[in-house]
Amino acid sequence: MTDTAVAGPVVQQRLPRQRADASRNYERIVTAAAQLFLERGADVPLDEIAQRAGVGNATLYRHFANRNELIRVVVLSLMSCLSAQAEQIGATEPDAFEALRRFAHASADLLIGGLCAVFSDRLDLADPELCEAREQMEDAFELMLRRARESGQLRPDIGVGDLIVPIVQLTRPLPGTAQATVEPYAHRHLELLLDGLRAPQRSVLPGSAATLADLRLSAHRLNDEPCTTPNGKPVH
Amino acid sequence: MTDTAVAGPVVQQRLPRQRADASRNYERIVTAAAQLFLERGADVPLDEIAQRAGVGNATLYRHFANRNELIRVVVLSLMSCLSAQAEQIGATEPDAFEALRRFAHASADLLIGGLCAVFSDRLDLADPELCEAREQMEDAFELMLRRARESGQLRPDIGVGDLIVPIVQLTRPLPGTAQATVEPYAHRHLELLLDGLRAPQRSVLPGSAATLADLRLSAHRLNDEPCTTPNGKPVH
Amino acid sequence: MTDTAVAGPVVQQRLPRQRADASRNYERIVTAAAQLFLERGADVPLDEIAQRAGVGNATLYRHFANRNELIRVVVLSLMSCLSAQAEQIGATEPDAFEALRRFAHASADLLIGGLCAVFSDRLDLADPELCEAREQMEDAFELMLRRARESGQLRPDIGVGDLIVPIVQLTRPLPGTAQATVEPYAHRHLELLLDGLRAPQRSVLPGSAATLADLRLSAHRLNDEPCTTPNGKPVH
Amino acid sequence: MTDTAVAGPVVQQRLPRQRADASRNYERIVTAAAQLFLERGADVPLDEIAQRAGVGNATLYRHFANRNELIRVVVLSLMSCLSAQAEQIGATEPDAFEALRRFAHASADLLIGGLCAVFSDRLDLADPELCEAREQMEDAFELMLRRARESGQLRPDIGVGDLIVPIVQLTRPLPGTAQATVEPYAHRHLELLLDGLRAPQRSVLPGSAATLADLRLSAHRLNDEPCTTPNGKPVH
DNA sequence: AATGAATGAGTGTTCATTCAT
DNA sequence: AATGAATGAACACTCATTCAT
Incomplete structure (x- = not known):
């Protein structure tokens, strides 16, 4: 890049x-x-x-x-690149799952981990420019997923958040280290995840797929509450 | 907990x-x-x-x-809990892959994301107590993996780092949010990853499996070099 | 000691x-x-x-x-030792100037530099026990000086403060170093000073001799005023 | 100033x-x-x-x-002034001992007591700028001493440290008090010391003359050892 | 417009002094 | 009486942000 x-x-x-x-x-x-x-x-x-x-x-x-202004612009810039990539891959790759796969790895290459900032409290959730970029990006993912699903190669219980969030997380730099440290592993683990995405599905997934906006909202909801485990027990 | x-x-x-x-x-x-x-x-x-x-x-x-002293103790504490969980699950769960699966989710429940600090430059890589705890934990994972591999349920090209690193990453709190925000999704995405781990393998993985120590070392190696993408191009 | x-x-x-x-x-x-x-x-x-x-x-x-309580006791202890020394030397040394000289060096050996604390704002100027010890010590010096003056060996324009203050200053530890660092030099420079004290006097001294109490008082007077040079010009 | x-x-x-x-x-x-x-x-x-x-x-x-940076600059500044003074006095005062005397008092006026920081562990002994300034200052003193010695007015057993150290000590502010407190006495006691410096010498000096560097070195040597009196007995 | 400099609020850490065992 | 532990007030130093050139 x-x-x-x-x-x-x-x-x-x-x-x-x-x-x-x-x-x-x-x-x-x-x-x-x-x-x-x-x-x-x-x-x-x-x-x-x-x-x-x-x-x-x-x-x-x-x-x-x-x-925050600066973060905002950096994030917009990354998302913009991402959407462009999606369009280009979608237009040229005939195999639907392979398109999804290539896009996922391309995202990692784009250091999408930086997008984690999307969820940061540093960004204005309602910022129209940001919303638009996010929707555009989600649309690109959505399209990829639909095609892969229709081709029968993607398990049917997968939403856009099931792809974006793991990509974000798997490509985040490990704390205290440069981005480059994780990157080789990111592709490997992403591949494992993609294998898990293929049909036929090998398990029943807990929870449900989420969009970035969902995540952001739940973050807002939880932020001021005491921290609890999923079982409802307070942490520690 | x-x-x-x-x-x-x-x-x-x-x-x-x-x-x-x-x-x-x-x-x-x-x-x-x-x-x-x-x-x-x-x-x-x-x-x-x-x-x-x-x-x-x-x-x-x-x-x-x-x-750093405080982080160290928190991390030791988490790793210690984790090893105990492994032992308990290994002793009671007859199915090898199911044991692996349960352990992975248990790790997520234990907020293993906090372990990311293992990689932090805040910790002394040579600290004996820390090394021991890490090895103990890795041994537990290793054992789980070996059994699952021998049972024929695990694809053979998987190392301990292929499990620990994704767990750490998928369960990390999203920046600016409480741990609880990711947690529901973490289990879901972990399940996807586990599906990708099952035999028969559905792809050829790039790179190779790594241990925590490997990661840490490569972090050290890279930290002072200019940040580059895997293709060798400078970032941006 | x-x-x-x-x-x-x-x-x-x-x-x-x-x-x-x-x-x-x-x-x-x-x-x-x-x-x-x-x-x-x-x-x-x-x-x-x-x-x-x-x-x-x-x-x-x-x-x-x-x-401050602790300093007070340490100072009392030092002054007490000093008075005892004076008495002992005065009783045994026939030559008056030699007695003065020996006493001065004995004081240095007693690490009298610690007495600098006498002037510290940490001590209560009016503390009766302290006053008494100080007077006792000054009396001892006074007696030594009078005898030396009467013997004709001491120049006549010397007061008790002209002995105590230089001893205190010359034996103070240099900042950031242990007491022992100055000590060898202290005796040497003290000897030079004593040579300056001998009759016949070789110069006309500026100012006038002072007691410890004088010093302390002038310190009090000056402490809150802006710092000025003797010529009245502000420092710097 | x-x-x-x-x-x-x-x-x-x-x-x-x-x-x-x-x-x-x-x-x-x-x-x-x-x-x-x-x-x-x-x-x-x-x-x-x-x-x-x-x-x-x-x-x-x-x-x-x-x-420490700040101390360093303050000290450099003081030493620089001092050297300038020496040069000026040396150039204009025909009588060698009188030049020495005037320089000594000028040093006191320059609040040379602040120079005590030269010995402080706060300063980098090897700092080139500092070393140069110190050497320059010592050279100035050395020159003054040589001239006075050659004129026959200075006792021959005096080194540069025998002047600098007492000046530093006699002009140090008494602890807890402003510089101004000692200043009047400093000149008086300095005069006494100068009288002791005049030829013919009135005593045999113990020890030997030292430079500032000597003092600093011995401070280093002693700093970690247990504190002892010159007689070798442990303090107290 | 660009910039070096100024600044106050915040954080890590130390230490005299008080508290609880 | 002795003591380990607790504590808040200090102080050094950093950094986002504002000011003046």
């Missing part, structure tokens, strides 16, 4: 009249942020992002009012 | 003559820490842990010289 | 009925405190003093309400 | 393009630090230094990474 692959689509949405150096700085900041969020987590000092981008810290603030 | 289930085994290793109130506080701190680490990540203010434990901040420091 | 040399005289002044272990602890604390104050400054953690004394920290507080 | 007299030489060494307000703050911090270190010791809360300088605490940290 190149710099423009991440920052490009979003940058294009910005207002036209902008000094050349300003838009160059904007891109450099987004790029540096994407790198550092993945390498060091969502809490990296903004000063370091500015430094890696080669700009002053105040310049970062000129473009992004706060850390 | 009760308090003693988490803190017990470690507490038992402490020196004998300890005032009742002190050991009560010790356990309360470990318990509060385990909760808050899961709910809010490894960076929760220690003051909040002390507050939730109902003790002064300095009391926490009397028991644990710093945050 | 032995342990009892420091702690002894003061201990004898305490009330009679006391458990044997209590009075043993008292002495051990004073001894440990005297050591650590000299080695590490007046700010050593009291817990360390208790530890070196081999008692619990709370035991220290049973004997001394706070750090 | 004016602000620039203290902070000037060091400030001049900083990188060229600096905002006016930043360099003003830098000087104010150094000035405030020099004052407070002398008034209250090397342990004054940095927040208070910041407050006296009229800046926020974080501003202090922008300029000095930690307390």
